[in-house]
Amino acid sequence: MEETPLALYMSIGFDIITIFPGMVSAYIGESILKRAVQKGLLDVKVYNLRDHATDKHRTVDDYPYGGGSGMVMKIEPLYTAVQAIKADGLERLTVMLSPQGRRYDQAAAESLSQEKRRILFICGRYEGIDERVKESLVDDEVSIGDYVLTGGELGALVIIDSVARLIPGVLGDEESAKEESFTWGILDYPHYTRPPEFMGMRVPEVLLSGNHKDIADYRRKEALRRTLQKRPDLLGKAALSKRDYDILNELCSSKTGINDAEEEG
Ligand code: 9D3
Numbered sequence: 001m002e003e004t005p006l007a008l009y010m011s012i013g014f015d016i017i018t019i020f021p022g023m024v025s026a027y028i029g030e031s032i033l034k035r036a037v038q039k040g041l042l043d044v045k046v047y048n049l050r051d052h053a054t055d056k057h058r059t060v061d062d063y064p065y066g067g068g069s070g071m072v073m074k075i076e077p078l079y080t081a082v083q084a085i086k087a088d089g090l091e092r093l094t095v096m097l098s099p100q101g102r103r104y105d106q107a108a109a110e111s112l113s114q115e116k117r118r119i120l121f122i123c124g125r126y127e128g129i130d131e132r133v134k135e136s137l138v139d140d141e142v143s144i145g146d147y148v149l150t151g152g153e154l155g156a157l158v159i160i161d162s163v164a165r166l167i168p169g170v171l172g173d174e175e176s177a178k179e180e181s182f183t184w185g186i187l188d189y190p191h192y193t194r195p196p197e198f199m200g201m202r203v204p205e206v207l208l209s210g211n212h213k214d215i216a217d218y219r220r221k222e223a224l225r226r227t228l229q230k231r232p233d234l235l236g237k238a239a240l241s242k243r244d245y246d247i248l249n250e251l252c253s254s255k256t257g258i259n260d261a262e263e264e265g
Contacts, residue, residue: 070127097152
């Protein structure tokens, strides 16, 4: 019997408005995302904001009302660019990258990977963007973390990268989705490859044993140990089983849990 293929293909489309289109295209074109674009799983269109400026110097910024240092991104070129992009009539979620945005995380990536609309990014530069852009054009304002960047382009790329790898077929690894839901919210276990010994440092014996149950147990315990040690804040959100809590309790009460982490035999 032939199996009926389920229509479960997902794909996702992004539009990016930026004054540095080459920066964005370069990353897409030099990464695994290029393959995803070729496979039709991912579509990325980059728009140069300056193409929507109307003066001969293609001005996109101006001095701030009220004074102060730095320049502010003007609304007119952004407004014209967004209208030009939306002229195709497709539905879009418009996201502005800014330090004032909601902090981006894996849950947000998963949510965006389910988005049916195209996602339109407005990347800021300079000290900021005219506040009326947010009022008139933006659905969502996103920051990628608590550090200061020079603009929104890296934010857009971070989001595209993290969302694209959740689209089935982008990584070309069927097992990875299952594994990822199992390990959601905790740190990785330690990885090893050949040789079995390098300058006296040996690969843990269990990994050479061929016993898949023991290997799975060892890896889960090491992943939990590292999370407890380095990122205990993650444990609140992580997808943990009853058995995981037993392991964590054991790690908490035994010295090997925290102090002798890397030394245990
Ligand atoms: C003195 C106030 N600064 C805010 C911390 C001004 C300012 C700095 C950097 C205004 C804009 C920027 C450019 N940053 C982004 O466009 C940006 C960003 C970031 O800086 N950190 C984390 N996520 C993002 S998303 C866009």
